[in-house]
Amino acid sequence: MDLKVGIIGFGLRSSLHRHLQRPGEGSVVSIVCDTSQRGREDAAAALPDAQITGDLQELLDSGIDAVLVLTPDYTHRDVVVQTLEAGIPTFVEKPLDISIEAADEILATAQRTGTRLYVGHNMRHMPVIWQMKQMIDEGTIGEVKAVWCRHFVGNGGDYYFKDWHAERRYSNTLLLQKGAHDIDVIHWLAGGYSTQVSGIGSLAVYGDVVDRRDNADRRLRDWFSLENWPPAEQTALNPNLDVEDISMVQMKLDNGVLASYQQCHFTPDYWRNYTVIGTKGRIENFGDGPGDFIHVWTTRTTHGFTEPDQKVEVLGDEADHGGADPNLIAEFLRFAKDGGATETSPVAARAAVAVGDLGARSLRSQGEALQIPQLEESTLRYFAANQSTESVR
Numbered sequence: 001m002d003l004k005v006g007i008i009g010f011g012l013r014s015s016l017h018r019h020l021q022r023p024g025e026g027s028v029v030s031i032v033c034d035t036s037q038r039g040r041e042d043a044a045a046a047l048p049d050a051q052i053t054g055d056l057q058e059l060l061d062s063g064i065d066a067v068l069v070l071t072p073d074y075t076h077r078d079v080v081v082q083t084l085e086a087g088i089p090t091f092v093e094k095p096l097d098i099s100i101e102a103a104d105e106i107l108a109t110a111q112r113t114g115t116r117l118y119v120g121h122n123m124r125h126m127p128v129i130w131q132m133k134q135m136i137d138e139g140t141i142g143e144v145k146a147v148w149c150r151h152f153v154g155n156g157g158d159y160y161f162k163d164w165h166a167e168r169r170y171s172n173t174l175l176l177q178k179g180a181h182d183i184d185v186i187h188w189l190a191g192g193y194s195t196q197v198s199g200i201g202s203l204a205v206y207g208d209v210v211d212r213r214d215n216a217d218r219r220l221r222d223w224f225s226l227e228n229w230p231p232a233e234q235t236a237l238n239p240n241l242d243v244e245d246i247s248m249v250q251m252k253l254d255n256g257v258l259a260s261y262q263q264c265h266f267t268p269d270y271w272r273n274y275t276v277i278g279t280k281g282r283i284e285n286f287g288d289g290p291g292d293f294i295h296v297w298t299t300r301t302t303h304g305f306t307e308p309d310q311k312v313e314v315l316g317d318e319a320d321h322g323g324a325d326p327n328l329i330a331e332f333l334r335f336a337k338d339g340g341a342t343e344t345s346p347v348a349a350r351a352a353v354a355v356g357d358l359g360a361r362s363l364r365s366q367g368e369a370l371q372i373p374q375l376e377e378s379t380l381r382y383f384a385a386n387q388s389t390e391s392v393r
Contacts, residue, residue: 002023005020007033011070012070013093014046020068026333030050032050035054040053060082064088065337066336067088069093072164072170077097085113086115088115092106092120094120095180096349097353107379107383111379116335121181121344123181123324124184125324126288129188132189135283141281141298142280142281143280146275147186147190152272156178156266157206157228161241162220163220166242175247176357179261179356180352180353186259187351192253192254192255195371195374197362197370199247200247201244205232205245205266209233214238229268245265246264248363249359273288282296287314289318290318294314297309331344354373
């Protein structure tokens with residue numbers, strides 16, 4: 001029998017419904033809840049057989065087997081606590097929330113209720129990442145000692161500075177909305193979690209743009225254009241705008257690895273570059289999509305840039321984040337139904353929020369180094385046991 005799945009929030013990540021709507025093959029979207037009229041209209045057009053509502057309680061009472069929470073980041077705690085309390089296995093889009101305190105409340109609720117929690121860090125299923133992870137696990141570059149990530153967000157002005165993302169009260173920092181993916185990947189590749197973070201950043205470009213507009217009546221697809229260039233000539237930016245458009249954080253991990261993450265929202269190109277350095281070499285991706293390459297250096301050289309010892313082509317599909325999204329949803333559905341181990345981790349998702357949240361606090365307070373509060377041992381054991389209370393006892 002197909003799992004009956006609900007969706008809460010039918011906005012930017014609503015395309016995930018395509019991997020859920022598989023009648024006769026395992027799952028079907030039976031109900032969608034969105035508080036906006038446009039969201040409900042879009043859901044009705046995409047899923048004509050699903051029940052459409054603006055009442056969250058109606059969804060909670062509908063008898064669904066699992067739910068996807070795709071609402072804006074700042075609403076995650078309020079919504080997810082309710083779905084977990086209702087006993088519904090829950091997928092929540094990353095970031096887990098916009099503060100470490102909210103993230104901790106979500107984890108505590110999942111542990112107390114025993115309801116399965118899954119966080120949508122789809123880059124753990126992205127080919128470029130798991131190929132690099134496989135090389136590291138195989139010992140290709142020895143023991144990891146440093147991870148650097150440069151994130152060139154060429155679409156930043158259109159993606160994040162024309163709606164609620166531009167305001168700290170809603171997004172806190174783009175180290176979360178955009179950077180949570182990369183921080184999670186840094187932790188995954190390094191095999192540890194950050195214990196200390198410091199940051200610098202500024203609103204270097206978009207704060208000086210005077211053309212502003214309330215875009216509540218529009219969505220990304222209505223304003224996005226590659227012609228919105230150069231960044232200083234952007235138009236119709238959000239009336240209130242106080243998040244940084246360039247940020248850099250440094251991390252010290254619990255296993256001694258040092259890491260850094262740099263994010264810029266006014267570059268002309270759009271890709272992310274990871275460098276992982278170990279005791280026997282380093283790997284670095286040049287491009288992050290299918291057909292791009294991961295370079296591997298394991299031979300010492302005497303001068304300048306040299307060709308890598310190995311080039312590994314990045315696999316995957318052009319669509320759906322390199323094919324990550326269908327794998328992400330398939331893993332969630334299996335977990336919702338049967339439990340067990342997953343590539344993603346609520347504890348790891350919390351660790352990414354901790355770095356983003358405290359990194360923002362640091363960069364807004366002269367870059368001081370901040371210590372990340374650690375989770376209780378009982379919580380770590382619960383999630384390490386794949387959220388099985390029986391295996392913790």
